[in-house]
Amino acid sequence: MPVFKLCLKIIKKNLVSISLYIGIFLLIAALISLSGTAEQASGFSASKAKIAFMAEESTPLVEGFRQVLEEQATLVELPDDKEKLQDALFFRDVTYVVRIPSGFTKDFLENRGTRLEKTTVPGTTDNAYVDLRVQQYWKLANLHLAGNLGITQEALAEQLKQDMAANTTVNMAQFQNKKDFSQSFAANYFNYTAYSLTSVLILGISAIMMVFHNKDLRRRNFCSPIPAGSFTMQLFLANLVYTIAAWAVIAAACFALSPQEILTGNMPYLLVNSIVFTFCMSCLSFLIGNLVTSRNALSAIANVVGLGPSFISGVFVPQQFLGDTVLRIASFTPTYWFVQGNTRISTLTSFNWTSLSPVFYDMLIQIGFAAAFLSAALMLGKRKQLQA
Amino acid sequence: MFGHIMLTRMKCLLRDRQLMFWTLFFPLILGTFFQMAFSNLDKTESFKPIAAAVIENDAYKNNSFFRQLMDTVSEGDSRIFNLTRTVTAEEANQLLEAGDIVGYYTADGNQVSLTVKSSGINQSIMKSFADQYLQTSSAVEEIIQTNPQALQNGILSKLSDELDLMKEVPIGSAPLSLSVNYFYTLIAMACFYGSFLGLKEVTDIQADLSNCAMRVNMSPVHKFKAFLAGMTGALIIHFAEILILLAYVTQILKVDFGSKTGYVLATAFLGCVLGLSFGSLISAAFKKNENTKTAILLTSIMIGSFLAGMMAMNMKYQVMKYMPILSYLNPVNLLTDALYSLYYYDTLDRYLLNMGLMGAFAAVFCLGTYLIIRRRKYASL
Numbered sequence: 001m002p003v004f005k006l007c008l009k010i011i012k013k014n015l016v017s018i019s020l021y022i023g024i025f026l027l028i029a030a031l032i033s034l035s036g037t038a039e040q041a042s043g044f045s046a047s048k049a050k051i052a053f054m055a056e057e058s059t060p061l062v063e064g065f066r067q068v069l070e071e072q073a074t075l076v077e078l079p080d081d082k083e084k085l086q087d088a089l090f091f092r093d094v095t096y097v098v099r100i101p102s103g104f105t106k107d108f109l110e111n112r113g114t115r116l117e118k119t120t121v122p123g124t125t126d127n128a129y130v131d132l133r134v135q136q137y138w139k140l141a142n143l144h145l146a147g148n149l150g151i152t153q154e155a156l157a158e159q160l161k162q163d164m165a166a167n168t169t170v171n172m173a174q175f176q177n178k179k180d181f182s183q184s185f186a187a188n189y190f191n192y193t194a195y196s197l198t199s200v201l202i203l204g205i206s207a208i209m210m211v212f213h214n215k216d217l218r219r220r221n222f223c224s225p226i227p228a229g230s231f232t233m234q235l236f237l238a239n240l241v242y243t244i245a246a247w248a249v250i251a252a253a254c255f256a257l258s259p260q261e262i263l264t265g266n267m268p269y270l271l272v273n274s275i276v277f278t279f280c281m282s283c284l285s286f287l288i289g290n291l292v293t294s295r296n297a298l299s300a301i302a303n304v305v306g307l308g309p310s311f312i313s314g315v316f317v318p319q320q321f322l323g324d325t326v327l328r329i330a331s332f333t334p335t336y337w338f339v340q341g342n343t344r345i346s347t348l349t350s351f352n353w354t355s356l357s358p359v360f361y362d363m364l365i366q367i368g369f370a371a372a373f374l375s376a377a378l379m380l381g382k383r384k385q386l387q388a
Numbered sequence: 389m390f391g392h393i394m395l396t397r398m399k400c401l402l403r404d405r406q407l408m409f410w411t412l413f414f415p416l417i418l419g420t421f422f423q424m425a426f427s428n429l430d431k432t433e434s435f436k437p438i439a440a441a442v443i444e445n446d447a448y449k450n451n452s453f454f455r456q457l458m459d460t461v462s463e464g465d466s467r468i469f470n471l472t473r474t475v476t477a478e479e480a481n482q483l484l485e486a487g488d489i490v491g492y493y494t495a496d497g498n499q500v501s502l503t504v505k506s507s508g509i510n511q512s513i514m515k516s517f518a519d520q521y522l523q524t525s526s527a528v529e530e531i532i533q534t535n536p537q538a539l540q541n542g543i544l545s546k547l548s549d550e551l552d553l554m555k556e557v558p559i560g561s562a563p564l565s566l567s568v569n570y571f572y573t574l575i576a577m578a579c580f581y582g583s584f585l586g587l588k589e590v591t592d593i594q595a596d597l598s599n600c601a602m603r604v605n606m607s608p609v610h611k612f613k614a615f616l617a618g619m620t621g622a623l624i625i626h627f628a629e630i631l632i633l634l635a636y637v638t639q640i641l642k643v644d645f646g647s648k649t650g651y652v653l654a655t656a657f658l659g660c661v662l663g664l665s666f667g668s669l670i671s672a673a674f675k676k677n678e679n680t681k682t683a684i685l686l687t688s689i690m691i692g693s694f695l696a697g698m699m700a701m702n703m704k705y706q707v708m709k710y711m712p713i714l715s716y717l718n719p720v721n722l723l724t725d726a727l728y729s730l731y732y733y734d735t736l737d738r739y740l741l742n743m744g745l746m747g748a749f750a751a752v753f754c755l756g757t758y759l760i761i762r763r764r765k766y767a768s769l
Contacts, residue, residue: 047512091705115555125435147531147538168518169501311421
């Protein structure tokens, strides 16, 4: 099979740039998995906001306040420097800086109206969450002061500690689901594969196709005793082998990075969806290989076609955070349907026809795209053949 | 002669379609994608009223304090909850399963419990709110026990008092946007993509690198003069490209760069010099083929951009916090940080530090290039 062998040779020649893409992708994926997608606890765990606590005085009341905040927030140690605090807020290392001016406790006890200073990222959910607790502490302190006139500061702090310990019972409703899969490593991982698979397939398959589109080479090939059918079959086989290899490496890496997720019920569907997408992208690469004639243009196209749909379809930024117009534009790319399929699959808790049919619908659309790419490529190929 | 060489070199660069794509069109395209992906980013963290439910059972109806509390926080513009009142627990469960509500409260005697289906910030707020109710009731009970008179003195009216306790102290004048830093790294990256122009200039003047350079070296023009003319042309083109990009990002994509326009332009210009000189140094220092040099450039620019926060904004902060030295040694970050400080800080100290370091880097790159390419003689080519 000389054509097939040649294709493998071409791939081998391009292996460096291709494995660079896969390597960088796997490195990032490994980093993500190491940093650990938080293990979903089965019970309820309250969120913790990130706060910088700047106290210019240390009194029992302020200490009590710090302890109460600590139950609901992570106190991040930051130097009391304006630029450092600005940076921390801008990059969301903390979302709330609370400053207790010196003399605050005394003023508060004597009701002189000195206020706490807060600096926040305005209007955020975290902000509202912290505000609730901050307000509550001082409100209760006020209440005790009004109701119990002679109370000492120490007694007040102790009393507040007791009050604030009151805890609501939280029940976790069980809806026949075993485990929430949507935050799992695999769900995010497969979304990210959209970018690397697209780039790798375009680079590899188009590199093969481009060689054969050289006019002189084509004319010579027509003279060869290998029948056209066999020629096409070998070419097709080579592309297929390459596609499967690329997919297998990326899918295997998922198992290696997160072995505990292999046996979940969602995994087979994620794999099927990813195969469908890979097939679709190989058809697209086939088309690009037919269209593009210059090797230099290829890297430009691989980048734009790889990055663009990933950006607008929710690979880098989840779909729920994207604007409606953007998503509507994105729905003209197969990546959108792939990501949507993944999202649907990862939230599935039961696997019957009604819950699965939207997933199949997403896959069907990807297959539709694949068919369109393939027929366009074949049409172009035929035309080029006639020109040769 | 200088002008002639410069114009010819500019034509050469402008006709190189691949070069133009990477230095001009690719940043424009990437900026568009950024805008599409990040335009909603700031809205994601803003607080919206939480969809919650409460079961209106007898306990709830009899618990006037809790009922009042629920009513006050689910009305008005600054409400915490969009409250649904259901009659039975089954009804609330259905809403919860369908995802229409985040959780629901069940009153039982004086106690209140919360039912949710997962953990999260909204669920935590719901819990925090119920905690408040429990804490306040326990405090009131305690007060009445120790001091029964308090009830007559109107302690309960204190409960609804708004406490004016917090003073919001804004930090800096610019909004804390989550997306601007991505665009600053984009500008920085585009400046550094100018290194491909520098690479081409050196390749076309070093006789051992290209045929064109062999011919140029034969001509009776002083090599340094020819090189300077070429670099000036490249700088003009590159700065024009960056201006186009800046205009697109600020005027069409409406990204906020703060009000110090003059400084932003100065930063962009220094960034162009930095990018060009970086490319020429790499091109002069490595006697490899052009593909390898391009790969070296791309890799170093990408690593630099990554550390400056182009792929994940937090990266820039982590480097700044845990390895501050690295953030000063990364020219892409210096450029990003200069734009960031113009946007965000009130003072120019940090900006000037960044510009000074960028100037130093540019000087080192230029000097390095000069020392490598000067007085080269070739016995045979």
